[in-house]
Amino acid sequence: MSQFPGVQFLTSASAPAQFPPDQGWEMAVAGRSNSGKSSAINALLGRHALARTSRTPGRTQLYNYFEVSPGSRLVDLPGYGHASVPGAIRATWGPMADALRTRECFAAVMVVVDIRRGVGDLDLALIEWAARDPSRTHVLLSKADKLPRGQAGTALREAGAALEGLATCQLFSAHKGTGVEEARGLLKKWLAESTKK
Numbered sequence: 001m002s003q004f005p006g007v008q009f010l011t012s013a014s015a016p017a018q019f020p021p022d023q024g025w026e027m028a029v030a031g032r033s034n035s036g037k038s039s040a041i042n043a044l045l046g047r048h049a050l051a052r053t054s055r056t057p058g059r060t061q062l063y064n065y066f067e068v069s070p071g072s073r074l075v076d077l078p079g080y081g082h083a084s085v086p087g088a089i090r091a092t093w094g095p096m097a098d099a100l101r102t103r104e105c106f107a108a109v110m111v112v113v114d115i116r117r118g119v120g121d122l123d124l125a126l127i128e129w130a131a132r133d134p135s136r137t138h139v140l141l142s143k144a145d146k147l148p149r150g151q152a153g154t155a156l157r158e159a160g161a162a163l164e165g166l167a168t169c170q171l172f173s174a175h176k177g178t179g180v181e182e183a184r185g186l187l188k189k190w191l192a193e194s195t196k197k
């Protein structure tokens with residue numbers, strides 16, 4: 001069963017004017033192209049085909065909004081760093097991104113990093129750009145099933161060192177379900193905190 005029963009696709013935005021009203025709570029999910037971001041969002045929200053893969057034509061440069069619970073949204077940012085799409089970086093850090101980041105409701109960020117690549121400069125730049133409280137910045141080391149357990153543990157320690165003071169991190173596999181409960185638990189904690197304010 002879905003862990004977020006009310007979850008639904010809300011809207012796609014190609015300009016700040018199309019963002020939902022600046023109310024409630026918003027979390028951005030970002031990651032390099034092909035990092036497993038769409039799979040991670042689908043696993044996190046417990047829906048199979050909610051976030052489409054980056055190969056879906058026409059959706060790659062859009063900011064895709066999902067309602068997680070009433071007044072709380074997840075916004076799926078365009079994948080960055082793909083060699084054949086130089087505009088992807090501009091699309092992620094341009095005026096539209098700044099409009100997103102400066103919204104009152106913008107509260108948290110999750111960054112999806114392919115565990116075999118590790119945390120890279122673009123991921124760190126994104127975390128710096130988002131400039132959220134480190135306790136509201138979390139990295140999912142995706143596709144953890146692709147590494148043997150020992151190597152995954154090493155990658156987790158290395159990512160933890162690279163992210164020290166900037167973000168928390170965890171192992172994650174959308175395919176095997178590894179870490180899905182842990183990530184959902186964090187999202188639920190953030191949501192609960194946001195309603196207490």
Ligand code: GDP
Pocket residue numbers: 031032033034035036037038039040052053054055079142143144145146172173174175176
């Ligand atoms: P996006 O481009 O970042 O949205 O990534 P996708 O979710 O479309 O995934 C990119 C590729 O990685 C696809 O071929 C997925 O099947 C694969 N992938 C995503 N998550 C996992 C995972 O947990 N394990 C493995 N082995 N492959 C994954």
